[in-house]
Amino acid sequence: MDDLRDKYINLIANAADEATLEDLRVQAVGKKGEISLQMRELGKMSAEERQVAGPKLNALKDEINSALAAKKQGLADAALDERLRAEWMDVTLPARHRRVGTIHPVSQVTEEVTAIFADMGFAVAEGPQVESDWFNFDALNIPGHHPARAEMDTFYTHRAPGDDRPPHVLRTHTSPVQIRTMQAQGAPLRVIAPGRVYRADYDQTHTPMFHQIEGLAIDKDISMANLKWVLEEFVKAFFEVDDVELRFRASHFPFTEPSAEVDIRCSWEGGTLKVGEGDDWLEILGSGMVHPKVLEAGNIDPNEWQGFAFGMGIDRIAMLKYGIPDLRAFFDSDLRWLRHYGFASLDVPTLHGGLSR
Numbered sequence: 001m002d003d004l005r006d007k008y009i010n011l012i013a014n015a016a017d018e019a020t021l022e023d024l025r026v027q028a029v030g031k032k033g034e035i036s037l038q039m040r041e042l043g044k045m046s047a048e049e050r051q052v053a054g055p056k057l058n059a060l061k062d063e064i065n066s067a068l069a070a071k072k073q074g075l076a077d078a079a080l081d082e083r084l085r086a087e088w089m090d091v092t093l094p095a096r097h098r099r100v101g102t103i104h105p106v107s108q109v110t111e112e113v114t115a116i117f118a119d120m121g122f123a124v125a126e127g128p129q130v131e132s133d134w135f136n137f138d139a140l141n142i143p144g145h146h147p148a149r150a151e152m153d154t155f156y157t158h159r160a161p162g163d164d165r166p167p168h169v170l171r172t173h174t175s176p177v178q179i180r181t182m183q184a185q186g187a188p189l190r191v192i193a194p195g196r197v198y199r200a201d202y203d204q205t206h207t208p209m210f211h212q213i214e215g216l217a218i219d220k221d222i223s224m225a226n227l228k229w230v231l232e233e234f235v236k237a238f239f240e241v242d243d244v245e246l247r248f249r250a251s252h253f254p255f256t257e258p259s260a261e262v263d264i265r266c267s268w269e270g271g272t273l274k275v276g277e278g279d280d281w282l283e284i285l286g287s288g289m290v291h292p293k294v295l296e297a298g299n300i301d302p303n304e305w306q307g308f309a310f311g312m313g314i315d316r317i318a319m320l321k322y323g324i325p326d327l328r329a330f331f332d333s334d335l336r337w338l339r340h341y342g343f344a345s346l347d348v349p350t351l352h353g354g355l356s357r
């Protein structure tokens with residue numbers, strides 16, 4: 001029995017893995033194992049012999065079982081230690097910089113303009129890009145025969161054959177959002193509406209889809225003076241200069257009366273634009289006092305309320321601010337262009353943190 005003990009304790013101590021241990025268990029204490037066979041021999045013994053051999057055999061079986069369990073635990077601990085050693089990593093290492101793309105200049109400028117007007121109390125409004133011709137034209141005092149309809153190179157949708165209603169259009173400007181917002185919110189109100197607009201036109205400064213931002217402020221006593229101040233504040237903040245000079249040129253839009261186009265003083269010396277100095281003027285937007293008919297279309301009483309509106313091309317001011325020569329490149333999805341003119345994705349423009357940094 002001592003030989004048996006020494007043999008198995010030795011084999012268990014030297015077992016290299018769990019499979020070997022399991023083999024040893026079967027060999028020693030399994031149903032047909034050596035110890036079990038010895039136990040079967042007990043029946044053939046005399047009572048005295050059995051009294052000595054029985055407990056000894058049981059003790060040996062226990063000892064081997066404990067040795068197996070201890071070795072098994074030992075192997076598991078060693079395996080875990082090995083894993084911990086092999087899979088160790090330094091979690092204090094700095095993260096690897098991964099470039100996830102850039103913010104498109106149009107998105108950047110939209111964010112910048114929104115931040116500036118939000119600071120002056122303007123909320124952001126939206127409207128559909130496929131618009132009824134009533135919202136896009138009639139409500140804005142552009143009736144069916146009006147030349148402005150032809151001038152806008154409108155994209156029309158199809159109606160089913162036999163459906164005589166006027167077709168929907170791809171909105172040609174963001175001005176219909178004025179009507180939708182007036183109808184939804186009533187007066188007083190103060191909103192800007194950035195978004196996509198569409199006209200059938202294509203050259204270095206025109207693409208069939210481009211972006212505008214509309215502004216609308218309605219209250220009891222809003223005047224052109226408010227418009228002028230708001231636009232001056234906007235231009236200074238947007239071009240990140242301390243001083244600007246605006247020029248209001250009398251103009252005509254069906255939806256404003258009086259109407260003005262606004263230019264800013266600038267210089268093009270050396271081929272780069274400088275805002276606020278020089279002898280050139282740069283047209284940046286159309287504006288005016290909201291026409292009474294437009295207020296009426298928005299269900300706002302023109303005898304009680306008045307306001308200003310303006311509309312500006314986002315792509316155009318993005319080209320000006322960031323020196324981008326060709327509008328068409330905005331929509332080419334050329335990765336090299338996007339990397340060059342794009343903005344860091346985590347730098348959100350704010351007035352306090354800097355617009356463009």
Ligand code: DAH
Nearest residue numbers: 173175286287288309310311
């Ligand atoms: N909707 C005009 C356009 O697309 C721009 C415009 C001019 C908007 C004057 C206005 C405005 O709100 O008052 O060309």
